[in-house]
Amino acid sequence: MEMPIPDPAVVARKARLVERLAAVLPADAVIHDDAETRAYECDALTAYRCPPLVVVLPASTREVSEVLRICHDEGVPVVPRGSGTSLAGGALPTADCVLLGVARMTGVLEVDYPNRFVRVQAGRTNLSVSGAVEEEDFFYAPDPSSQLACAIAGNVAMNSGGAHCLKYGVTTNNLLGVTMVLMDGTVVELGGAHLDAGGLDLLGVVCGSEGQLGVVTEATLRILRKPEGARPVLMGFDSNEVAGACVADIIRAGILPVAIEFMDRPCIRACEAFAGAGYPDCEALLIVEVQGSDAEIDAQLARIMAIARTHDPVELRESESEEESARIWLGRKSAFGAMGQINDYMCLDGTIPVSSLPFVLKRIGEMSAEYGLDVANVFHAGDGNMHPLILFDANRPGDLETCEAFGAEILKLCVEVGGCLTGEHGVGIEKRDLMLHQYAGADLEAQMAVKDVFDPDWLLNPAKVFPLSVSDTRRTGRRTGRQTAA
């Protein structure tokens, strides 16, 4: 392969940038060698890759502020990165960007049991937040499948959910406050460890903003007391539609289990092979978990099982031990990994009204036949957050393109039935052009106007979230306007 000849102007620009960054960060926190920056060329949407210009690994809010001030000054785009587990390309670099990784910011700053919160640096992993409070039997509720690796920074950026969010809510329901650095280096404090906030609730709009408004460096998180006990039930059905109808009936009855997870046959088989979870051999499986004391669990499960029986389940089995429960969850949480051992796949993330589950599952099956690609379904059914996995062969020409077209159709279907094109993975680069299906012009314009005030030059996490044609125009237009005015 022939190496491109570097543009001298780009080389000089990079050298000056590296020199300025090195003046405010330790030497090993500025990575600019091409061989090393390549380690940051993609996140978990690995079909897209682009090494950044420079990588920085600041260790504090002050260092992040210095980095952003310099980049703002130099007009260099910044891509913030948590642990790089985004399935939507939310942390994909651009060739001219500084990639700002928070991997060194993992500290626990404050643990306060009486007021039920913990304050951490944003690079701390999701699971280790719970680890910091488990000695007193507390935990942090949102539990993405990637919780061993993913950072709170990414959880806040994407408003991450997880299997148990049906009861406990997603990140935005468990986030009390953040310290955030704006693109010009200004540090702001939003929210805090108290109910509500005076004036505008900027915390609400920052959570889920995918790095478009600022870089979150610290987070104050609600912690909860661990439940006394928990018990999952496995329910097998002989079609996706019947399983979907059972979910809709449970929610319709006003019952709120901690989790209702759904898997179809391809997923059941892959997970069973991977984790030996004891899943039945059937078309569709629900894992319904309830928590509480033994008496509470018995009472809730009695109502849930009665509803399930009206749908002629081929299997209906309560977990009989903690080991069995752990195995059941290990199977579910390793679904993506297990599928990855068998096939290339694209993992979608749409939400729908729960009552539409049977219809949407049926339509996905029909579309699968039309596009000639298999689909495996595994998702948080209780809150209508679907994760169809489209299976394809990365080595077969055209398969990825067909897969992407199919995925777009599924997400449009979600919007058509009254849902949303993202539940917890975010828009990233994956769904940016689908935003025009979700939002009318005025709705999207309102979002971009807010982006304008936090990041007037559109330097933060470029080319994500907003349709590329629109954000390109916006960025160019504002830069031109600014230069003219200067």
Added chain:
Amino acid sequence: MEMPIPDPAVVARKARLVERLAAVLPADAVIHDDAETRAYECDALTAYRCPPLVVVLPASTREVSEVLRICHDEGVPVVPRGSGTSLAGGALPTADCVLLGVARMTGVLEVDYPNRFVRVQAGRTNLSVSGAVEEEDFFYAPDPSSQLACAIAGNVAMNSGGAHCLKYGVTTNNLLGVTMVLMDGTVVELGGAHLDAGGLDLLGVVCGSEGQLGVVTEATLRILRKPEGARPVLMGFDSNEVAGACVADIIRAGILPVAIEFMDRPCIRACEAFAGAGYPDCEALLIVEVQGSDAEIDAQLARIMAIARTHDPVELRESESEEESARIWLGRKSAFGAMGQINDYMCLDGTIPVSSLPFVLKRIGEMSAEYGLDVANVFHAGDGNMHPLILFDANRPGDLETCEAFGAEILKLCVEVGGCLTGEHGVGIEKRDLMLHQYAGADLEAQMAVKDVFDPDWLLNPAKVFPLSVSDTRRTGRRTGRQTAA
């Protein structure tokens, strides 16, 4: 009393405005006679009064859009009003404003049990939202004391809470989507009856924005199944500090009752006289309520009572019937009314970390002696949302001013211990100048920058939320800038 001579320019301006408004609204929906506009001169913060220029009562999103387009065109400020129950002056008119009341927008647009939501026009009262779904045993959770009168529009504007929000969350946790009209008449849809939203979560920043960003005309609200049963316990203590410590211990143990309400002696006496609720004669009273099946209630109350016993309660009594429970809650919910029959009072609304309750209650007692004004405390203790009522005599010169100074000191104390100067009543005009105690310059600037993009001319709900000196400068500066540019 001498009537001021009207300025002919103002008269002509008003006439043109009324003519334009009358062209888009039914005749009885435009009120401009001085005797009639006076009915809208204040909200529940009655110490401040100012009749608006004109009152309009649109009946639909389309009519609201027409009104705002005209006002935008004419450069006339608009004050949106729900039911006028704001305790913070959130709906106080200015003399040059159009007051936009939503009292005619009370319709139920959609009830969807399988997907657990209801969509209503924003003028519908809080309690009648539950009324619309009670036939199927569902309810809308946030329950402000004013729930019989207050409108969803105001609940969204102030992010209202209520006694049972400890478990169910406040408005922002139960609001799924809104239709909102921007100041220039543009209609936007934010959120919806699905999990999460793509791109920026503008719903989060709109909830609690006190009419600064737009006029909410429709709201999609989460509904919940009514619990099987509920049982309150009365706990009497011989000091405020001990009662506060008991609350902190319950929360510290990770228990989450549906409500923990606190009343001190002055409130206990007033409420008992008003409602005959069977409250014990003691220094401080807690009402702790749990919900669920009988078995769940018994189990939770056993743990809670055990904690209470470690604080030597002078009374510890479970409700023994639904009638008794209803009387206990009637007493609490009529606390403000009951106090109002005895004294003039100012109701504050600050939040604090729960662990600070004993300290803050002690300091309020000391400050009460310093200022020479009595204080009654009645509040949502479980989530640290305090409502000190400062008692004063409106007919004694200087008393109101002393009361306001005392109130400001209490709210500053809330901020100092790590809390916030508003929990659920909002900032309004009451606390606008205290915002500088809560926020650093950069934090406040970030809020005002968002206001700028939604309402560039600062016409919406003027003189509220932001410190008057700052918002005056902002408004004047932007108007001048705009005129220069034109």
